[in-house]
Structure formats: C-alpha cells, structure tokens
Amino acid sequence: MIHGHYHNSLSVHINESALQSTGHASLDDTISQLIAEHQEMVINTCYRFVLNREDAEDISQEVFIEAYRSLPKFRGDSKLSTWLYRIAVTKSLDHLRRKKRKKRFSSLKRIIGQEDPIQEIQLTAGSSPAEELLEKERLDVLQHALDALPENQKIAFLLSKNDGYSNQEIAEIMQTTVPAVESLVHRAKKSLQGKLEKIYKAKLG
C-alpha cells in the first residue's frame, strides 16, 4: 500500500549523503521519500500559483519527475526541500506562461471565428451556480492582476500566502534576504490592491 504513510513519514529525514551513491535503488528510495514528505507542500505551492487543483497536481507530478532527473546533480547548497520548492515555483511559472500564450492564441482564434472547444470550467462543491460564477469571475480578476506583477513580487507574495512557508524559507527559495522578501511582499500587496481597484473601477464604472 503506497498511500497513507506520508503523515508518519514526515519525520523521515532524507540522508543527503545517499545522493552521492550512484545506485539506482537508493535514488528511487530517495525520490519515494521525497514524494511522501513533500507532496502536499508541493501541490499547495503550485495551487497558489495556478489556482486550479488539476493543474496543480499535474505540475506537482512534473516537479517530482524533474527532481528525479536532477537529483544526481543536486550539490547540497541548500536544503533538499528548498531545492524542491524552487522547482515547484519554476514549473508553476512555466505553466502560467504557457497558459498566457494559449489564452492569447485562443482569443486570436475567437477573433478569426474559430472557437476554442477547450474551456476551463471549475466547479466548487456545495455552492450555487451564481456563487460559482462570481467566484470564477473573482479568480479570473485575481489571476489577471497577479499576471501583471513582476515575477519576484509574485513569487514572494504567493509563497507568503502559503501557510507552510516562513519568510526565511521564502528567502532561501528565492535566494535572497528576509528583508528583501518582506519588501517584495509589501510592494506586491500594494500593487495588487491598486490593480484590482483599477479593474473594478472599470467594471463598476
């Protein structure tokens, strides 16, 4: 039974010296432990960026696959978890970039009269269609405002919204200092508030 043990395995510490070993079995064990320990944190990190559960799970799979490929190259400059979360951030940002490109392409298709059959519909259990619509609209507005943020502000702000990260950890992931993270988060909040107000001003105008 693969599932069900990850909570217990939180105490399991990956022996980073095991990474020096070239044996395939030890690499497999390490990745298996890594998944068990960090799957939820990785999924939730990706979720804060992409705001979609399915996408977050898909990206998280990619994160662990990338980790598996790059594990032999891991030099141990940072904690393994920090390195893993950095991959998660990079993959999430890549996904957002791809999505942006796709969106631009589908709007172009709409202009020339070819409707895109793939439309994202996200449903929240237990809410009325009107509430769902409102929620989706808010999420779209939020995503739009987030897209307009500079990348480092976006990363710092979204990681700060994830309960699991301290400013110290965010600084390690971003390879910067804690005061820099605090400043980025502050500027991101201010900028987001301004952008959102601008959007609603145009909407309610």
Place this chain on the structure above:
Amino acid sequence: MQEWNTGNVKQGKPKENPMHQKQRQITLEAEKTLAMLDSLPRLEAHHLFRARVLERLAEEAGTPANQAFMNSYVVKMALMLMLLAVNIVTALLIMQPAEEESMLSRSDMLEIISDDYGSPAISYYLQDTKQEEE
C-alpha cells in the same frame, strides 16, 4: 435604538457622497478578491498521487536511451535539416530532366530550321537569285 435612528434622520445625517460610496465599493471588491488567496482550501494530495509519479518514473526509466536521445532538440533540428537537404536534392533532380528536355527541343528547333533552309526549294531559290544577280 429606533428612536436614535429616527433622530438621526430628523437631524439630517449627512449623506455619503456617491463618489465616496463608489470608491468604497471598489476598495471592498478589491479587498474581497485579494482575500480569496487567504481562503483557498489546503489541498490534500490524491491518494494515488505518489503511485502515479512512481509509475511515470518507472516508465521513464524503461524508456530506451535512444528514444530519449531522439526526443532531444538537436536531433530534431538535424532531422529537419536532413529533410530540407533531401527536398532540395529531389527538386534539383526533378528540374534537371526538364532542362534537358528544353535543351533537346532547342536542338530540335535548330535542326528543323537548318532542314528548312537547307531544303532543295530554298537552294533552288538561292540559285535563282544568284543567276539574277549575275
């Protein structure tokens, strides 16, 4: 409480400026939207998540090395260049006989012209004109 409210109305509590009211609504909407990030649910990994990742890793490990090599960008570029070269060579080969054909037809034309002008009728005409000139 009711009396207090009525009193307020009677005293003519200053109405909020519609501009301020609108701005307040805008700020409120922005704050509500921003607060969505705080209220995002904490996701739990699907119970098959680890199994799926391990399965994909096993698949990847089982992939032959040459296939991984084939997927690389450099190989794709090399194949595209090779395809382009093959296309160019084919185009040249197709065009060459056409050129030969046109060369042949040109030589045919020359032959026809020389036949026409070297025919006895023309030589007779040429002989006649020579005699007239003399």
